[in-house]
Amino acid sequence: MLTWVRITKYAHSCVRLEHDSGGTLVIDPGVWSEPEALAGADAVLVTHEHDDHVDLLRLKGLGAPVYAPMSARIPGLDFTGVVAGEEFTAAGFRVTAQGGRHARIYGDLPDCANLGYLVEDHLYHPGDSLHPPDRPVETLLVPLQGSWMKTDEAIDFVRAVDPARAYGIHDGQVNERGLGSLNGWLANECGGRYRWLAPGSSA
Numbered sequence: 001m002l003t004w005v006r007i008t009k010y011a012h013s014c015v016r017l018e019h020d021s022g023g024t025l026v027i028d029p030g031v032w033s034e035p036e037a038l039a040g041a042d043a044v045l046v047t048h049e050h051d052d053h054v055d056l057l058r059l060k061g062l063g064a065p066v067y068a069p070m071s072a073r074i075p076g077l078d079f080t081g082v083v084a085g086e087e088f089t090a091a092g093f094r095v096t097a098q099g100g101r102h103a104r105i106y107g108d109l110p111d112c113a114n115l116g117y118l119v120e121d122h123l124y125h126p127g128d129s130l131h132p133p134d135r136p137v138e139t140l141l142v143p144l145q146g147s148w149m150k151t152d153e154a155i156d157f158v159r160a161v162d163p164a165r166a167y168g169i170h171d172g173q174v175n176e177r178g179l180g181s182l183n184g185w186l187a188n189e190c191g192g193r194y195r196w197l198a199p200g201s202s203a
Contacts, residue, residue, distance in 0.1 A: 009197035010037040012172030023092030028053040042091035047127025048114040069113035099131035103148040130157045143170035158190045168196045
């Protein structure tokens with residue numbers, strides 16, 4: 001297993017992982033995330049096709065491999081298609097794809113493919129889903145808000161996965177007052193494992 005150097009949170013659902021061998025892996029750099037999240041990236045993982053998780057223009061000019069669900073509709077972007085259960089290496093990290101579909105939004109609205117990514121059997125990014133990983137993880141990235149979820153589902157997700165630590169993501173549509181409430185609920189209900197990282201901060 002690689003030695004972790006840094007996990008850096010960027011706006012909304014974007015995180016940057018760096019390890020001691022020099023590899024840099026970025027997950028879900030969307031249109032709301034900061035451009036510096038992709039600086040020097042060796043590979044990118046995209047959980048699904050929505051633009052808050054994939055910034056097409058920035059990724060087209062990046063020059064690094066991009067991995068996304070096999071059936072994702074991302075016109076104009078060359079990417080390596082991935083399916084649930086597949087294991088591959090990106091930026092020197094061992095990655096296993098999990099899940100398969102975006103969480104239900106409302107009624108008959110069309111959904112899309114969504115993969116969670118388990119990195120080095122250590123960190124799990126679920127994208128727009130609360131599909132639990134198929135094995136224990138130390139670090140869970142937990143969505144805080146979306147048109148497809150409720151706060152109690154985020155709390156139950158942390159409790160079900162039971163990680164050593166959990167960090168909030170998918171928070172780009174929440175104002176400061178709402179974010180304080182969400183973070184307070186998760187901190188109180190998740191046994192001290194939960195922490196929110198402000199964009200640009202690291203753990």
